[in-house]
Amino acid sequence: MRLLLRRRPLRTLLLGGARSGKSSLAERLLAQDPEVTYVATAGRREGDTEWAERIALHRGRRPGHWRTVETCDLAPLLAERGGPLLVDCLALWLTDAMDRVGAWEEERWYGGGEEELRARTAELVAALAASPRRLVAVSNEVGSGVVPATASGRRFRDELGRxxxxxxxVCDDVRLVVAGRALRLSER
Structure with a gap:
């Protein structure tokens, strides 16, 4: 009898709606790894107590020995050798990238912001594809919800979908998380 060992995926993408359980699943996938770097892309929001509570909840769930880095500059971390990276989340990375290129204003978007954002996105995807590190990335799935009422909201939805x-x-394993349950969309 031949025993087949299942290879652990190098890159996993977890998609889902708000409070779907994707961050908890990401943490469980890496719970046994001793040298995880948790990459928080959220940033801080002065005076927003609800946001501070969300961050505290996430921090409280993580093992104390995990290293936390708060940044949206992901390419250098992806290029390094080392333990696994948990990136939470790509939707917040995109928000930061859109802020940096002025994507929320029509004039700036059509005056070069769109090309700048596409270049940033391509750079991130290339860094993910080339990374030697195990990666679990979390992102919101917003394409199944209500159509945003504003042009900038629709732009964000479309860019996040892209x-x-x-x-x-570029991921080996892609899962949709709904109500705390994960549905494997693809695995190579």
């Missing part, structure tokens, strides 16, 4: 699809293309 980002998620591009990242999924």
């Amino acid at each position: 980002l998620n699809a591009a990242v999924a293309e």
